[in-house]
Amino acid sequence: MPETVIKISDLRKSYGNFEAVKGISFEIFRGEIFSILGHNGAGKTTTLEIIEGQRNRTSGNVEILGLDPETGRTEIIKHLGILPQDFNFLELINCGEAIDFYIKAMGAKDTVDGILNRVDLLDKKRSLIKDLSGGEKHKLGLGLALVNDPEILFLDEPTTGLDPVARRSVWKVIEKLRGSGKSIVLTTHYLEEAQRLADRVCIMDRGRITITGTPDEIIQKYGRGSVLRLSLDKPDMEAFLRLEIPYRRTGDYVEIDVPSMEQFFLLIDTFKAASITVNNLTLTRDTLEDIFIELMGGIADEP
Amino acid sequence: MQTNPKRIFLYLKLDAKSFMRGKTGPFFLIVFPIMLILLFGSIFGSSAASSKTPLVVQNLDPGNVTWDIVNNINQTGLFSVDIIAPNVNISTYIARNSIDSALQIPANFSANFANGVISLTYYSNPSNQIAAALGQTLSNEIAQSYNSNLTGSKNVLLVSKPVLEKFTKTIDYYIPGFIGFTILSGVFALIYQVPNYRQKKIFRQLSFVGLTKSEWLAASVIFFTISTFISDIILVGIGYSVFGANISLTVQSVLLSALVIFLGMISFLAIGLLAGLLTKEENSASLIGNVIFYPLLFLSGVFFPISDMPAFLQVVSEFLPLTYFIKTLDDLILFNNIQATVLPIIIMAVLAVFLFVVASFIATKKERI
Ligand SMILES: Nc1ncnc2c1ncn2[C@@H]1O[C@H](COP(=O)(O)OP(=O)(O)O)[C@@H](O)[C@H]1O
Ligand SMILES: [Mg+2]
Numbered sequence: 001m002p003e004t005v006i007k008i009s010d011l012r013k014s015y016g017n018f019e020a021v022k023g024i025s026f027e028i029f030r031g032e033i034f035s036i037l038g039h040n041g042a043g044k045t046t047t048l049e050i051i052e053g054q055r056n057r058t059s060g061n062v063e064i065l066g067l068d069p070e071t072g073r074t075e076i077i078k079h080l081g082i083l084p085q086d087f088n089f090l091e092l093i094n095c096g097e098a099i100d101f102y103i104k105a106m107g108a109k110d111t112v113d114g115i116l117n118r119v120d121l122l123d124k125k126r127s128l129i130k131d132l133s134g135g136e137k138h139k140l141g142l143g144l145a146l147v148n149d150p151e152i153l154f155l156d157e158p159t160t161g162l163d164p165v166a167r168r169s170v171w172k173v174i175e176k177l178r179g180s181g182k183s184i185v186l187t188t189h190y191l192e193e194a195q196r197l198a199d200r201v202c203i204m205d206r207g208r209i210t211i212t213g214t215p216d217e218i219i220q221k222y223g224r225g226s227v228l229r230l231s232l233d234k235p236d237m238e239a240f241l242r243l244e245i246p247y248r249r250t251g252d253y254v255e256i257d258v259p260s261m262e263q264f265f266l267l268i269d270t271f272k273a274a275s276i277t278v279n280n281l282t283l284t285r286d287t288l289e290d291i292f293i294e295l296m297g298g299i300a301d302e303p
Numbered sequence: 304m305q306t307n308p309k310r311i312f313l314y315l316k317l318d319a320k321s322f323m324r325g326k327t328g329p330f331f332l333i334v335f336p337i338m339l340i341l342l343f344g345s346i347f348g349s350s351a352a353s354s355k356t357p358l359v360v361q362n363l364d365p366g367n368v369t370w371d372i373v374n375n376i377n378q379t380g381l382f383s384v385d386i387i388a389p390n391v392n393i394s395t396y397i398a399r400n401s402i403d404s405a406l407q408i409p410a411n412f413s414a415n416f417a418n419g420v421i422s423l424t425y426y427s428n429p430s431n432q433i434a435a436a437l438g439q440t441l442s443n444e445i446a447q448s449y450n451s452n453l454t455g456s457k458n459v460l461l462v463s464k465p466v467l468e469k470f471t472k473t474i475d476y477y478i479p480g481f482i483g484f485t486i487l488s489g490v491f492a493l494i495y496q497v498p499n500y501r502q503k504k505i506f507r508q509l510s511f512v513g514l515t516k517s518e519w520l521a522a523s524v525i526f527f528t529i530s531t532f533i534s535d536i537i538l539v540g541i542g543y544s545v546f547g548a549n550i551s552l553t554v555q556s557v558l559l560s561a562l563v564i565f566l567g568m569i570s571f572l573a574i575g576l577l578a579g580l581l582t583k584e585e586n587s588a589s590l591i592g593n594v595i596f597y598p599l600l601f602l603s604g605v606f607f608p609i610s611d612m613p614a615f616l617q618v619v620s621e622f623l624p625l626t627y628f629i630k631t632l633d634d635l636i637l638f639n640n641i642q643a644t645v646l647p648i649i650i651m652a653v654l655a656v657f658l659f660v661v662a663s664f665i666a667t668k669k670e671r672i
Contacts, residue, residue: 054507082511088503092324093317101317105310105512128324144511 002029005152005183006051011060013046020046022207023060030151033174033184035198037191037292042204044187045085048156051185052082065151078106081145081182085156087137091130095121095140098129102147110147119143119173135166139173153177153184159193171197191292203292222291225259228267230278239276258283306521310514315522322526331488332530336538339481344474344546356437358382359405361393366413372421375445376406382437397426403434406441421445424462474546478539479632480605483625485534486564487599489571490578492527494592497579497666516667524572531568532561539636551639559644560635566648566655567628573658580665599625624654 006028013021021043028034036044049055051062053069053076062069067076089098099112116122119139124132132140138158145153158174159167167190174197177184188194194201195215202212211218231252232240240254245267248255258264264283271278322328358376362369377384382404387396397405407424409415415422425441427434500506509519542548578591601607602616603625609617620626631647634640 077511077513084504084507086504087508088505089508090317090321090505092321097317097320101313102512105313105514144508 002032004028005030005065006185007061007063008047008051009061011047011050011062012058013043013050013055014058019058020207021050021057024204024207024209026202026209026212028152028183028185030183031179031181032199033178033186033197035194035201036185036187036204037189037194037201038187038204039189041206043207044204045156047204048154048185048187052080052154053077078148079151081148081150081153083138083141083145083153083155083158085160085187087141089129089140089144092128094126094128095132095143096125098140099143099147102144106148108147108149110149115143115147118146118176120169133166135162135169138162138166138170142170142173151182153182155184155186157187157189159188159190167193218291219285225257226264226283226285228256228258228264228281228283229253230256230281232276232278236276236278239274240271243270243274245270253280306515306517307513310512311518311522311525314509314514314519315526318522318526322530332534333537336481336485336534337541339484340474340477340538340541340546343477343481344542344548356382356404356434357385357402358437359385359387359393359397359400359402360408361387361389361391361405362408363389363410364408364412366416368416369408369412372408372412372423372445376441382441393426402426403428404437422462474542475548475550475637476608477606478542478548478550479629479636481538482535482560482564482632483567483603483605483629484600485531485538486567486628487571487596487603487605487625489527489531489568490575490592490595492568492572492575493523494575494579494588495585496523497576498582498585498588502585517663520576520663520666524569527568527572528565531564535564550636552636553639555641556635556639559641559648560632563628563631563635563644563648563651566651567625569655570624570651570658573655573662576662576666577658580662599623602626604629627651 004027008027009025010023011021011025012019012023024043024047026034036047038044046055050057051064051069053064053073056070064076065079069076093101095116096112099115102108103110103112103115112125113122116125119142121136121139121143124136124140127136129137129140142155142158145155155174159170162170171193174184174186178197186194186197198215200212200214201218202209203218204210211222213221229250232254245256256267258267322332360373360376362373373384373386376382387393393405393407396402405426407426409422409424412422423442423445425438427438506516506519539548539550539552543550543552574595575592578595579588582588582591602612602620603609603623604620605625609620609626612620627647628651631644631651634643
């Protein structure tokens with residue numbers, strides 16, 4: 001059994017009359033990358049801040065490293081690394097100075113260059129924070145979060161607002177942390193990011209967690225399986241129609257649902273037997289994104 | 304959480320670097336005081352240049368004997384005498400020409416003289432200690448010169464009248480005002496930083512390394528104390544060495560002035576901190592800062608003497624705290640009148656402690672990081 005580092009049950013948080021988090025439960029294990037996936041306003045930041053001890057909850061239980069974040073904040077914070085959403089620091093300080101401040105103030109063992117190296121920012125050591133690009137700023141925030149060699153790292157939308165190149169460079173830094181033994185809690189509204197980085201994902205929508213699992217499990221469970229897409233010349237099309245296989249037409253293409261691989265090979269054999277020649281054949285699998293859009297779209301009408 | 308001097312020092316270093324790299328910081332810290340003192344210093348120069356005090360004399364008595372008195376004054380060698388006609392209004396003349404001391408020979412002078420009394424009226428600027436003191440010297444000198452003459456001994460009756468305090472054309476008088484300016488600048492020490500840090504969540508970012516709000520405030524106070532003293536040392540240093548400002552720099556006056564500067568800076572820093580805490584955005588904080596800064600700057604005697612202002616503004620100035628900081632500095636470094644500063648300093652200390660305690664309580668306890 002993997003060791004649980006964060007355990008949340010029936011967590012609720014209200015801002016005035018508005019309930020931003022509506023009774024969520026999940027566990028996070030040591031060493032895993034856990035992603036909370038959701039649109040803006042889903043309640044991701046609120047949840048993270050409650051776990052970190054930055055914000056008080058309305059009800060429910062939260063345990064992090066065996067302590068309650070509300071009462072044990074000063075102890076817990078020493079073991080956490082936090083990259084807040086919209087990270088900022090003193091604008092007229094350079095990267096090296098910011099990291100040096102963190103190292104000295106926390107009495108950490110790391111060196112400035114060591115940290116800069118881990119977040120690929122060595123060349124920006126003397127750049128003022130106000131002059132950093134979005135991606136560089138996020139990487140600096142990540143570097144600062146790593147200074148105390150934390151057991152748990154919280155990354156709140158580390159790539160939001162970045163261009164694709166900058167996003168990839170942040171991903172590279174996060175991927176380097178995989179297997180370091182640190183648990184990483186990552187929020188994002190990019191499916192691709194969760195699918196690529198996370199060991200497990202939960203999908204959060206308007207204060208509720210709808211699905212939790214590994215990306216593969218979710219795709220398997222909620223996806224429509226795979227889709228075979230092909231085009232047919234006119235005579236082949238007539239032969240195909242005689243086979244009475246259920247299909248959809250999208251433009252010039254024919255789409256056939258294939259729930260399993262056996263089904264796929266069976267189809268191919270059937271085509272062969274009927275002497276049907278297929279063109280432009282592709283087999284695509286649902287992505288987390290398809291499921292996300294489908295589920296979110298489906299829920300959107302709920303009051 | 305325990306207050307940690309190491310963290311205070313580390314943050315102080317960051318803060319100082321940010322300040323020096325900012326657009327306005329170094330300007331207000333070093334360039335502006337130098338500009339002020341150089342500008343005003345080269346316009347007005349120093350009082351130390353002339354050792355003879357100008358003395359305006361007006362003779363209202365046409366009698367023969369009266370002109371002897373003017374000769375006597377000339378003989379003392381203390382004054383350069385400037386005689387004005389009897390039909391001139393002496394008070395207006397003094398005010399217009401920034402005169403610190405004037406002697407009027409009354410119309411009944413000859414009659415009194417016959418009765419063995421020398422009656423004179425002496426006008427002096429109360430803020431010019433030399434002028435005020437010279438009144439007594441003058442009467443002594445006159446009495447002495449008559450008593451050693453053959454005309455027989457006379458009693459000297461000297462009526463002293465204060466004249467309107469007027470712009471005295473020397474750099475000395477600007478120094479306390481300029482120091483007042485540096486004290487007043489404490490308003491801006493934290494007024495922008497608080498809403499800015501709150502909006503950008505920098506307080507929270509700092510809290511990740513364990514830096515508390517109290518430590519942040521301690522570092523800020525240390526920083527602005529040092530920077531205010533640097534500005535003031537530059538001001539006084541240039542005024543003294545370049546323009547030969549005639550100021551009293553005794554151990555006592557310097558230490559007490561430093562205390563007044565510190566108390567003033569803390570009071571205004573606390574006012575700015577409160578404004579920053581009570582506003583949501585940098586823009587509204589900026590507005591409040593300017594609403595506090597400019598009226599105080601122009602109504603507390605930083606650039607213009609209070610006595611030059613219309614009567615109702617003079618009343619307003621009596622309610623402005625900066626007026627008293629500047630007046631106390633006048634007493635300390637211009638007039639060396641230390642006794643007069645004891646009560647004001649006690650009041651200032653009470654004010655500073657009160658404002659700072661309230662502001663720091665709100666900053667550290669009421670507001671979450
Ligand atoms: N301090 C606050 N006061 C009132 N409402 C808030 C506050 N913080 C967040 N909210 C609301 O709570 C909801 C969840 O916000 P948040 O946790 O920031 O979502 P996310 O991080 O997923 O975008 C949003 O509707 C937001 O407007
Ligand atoms: Mg958020």
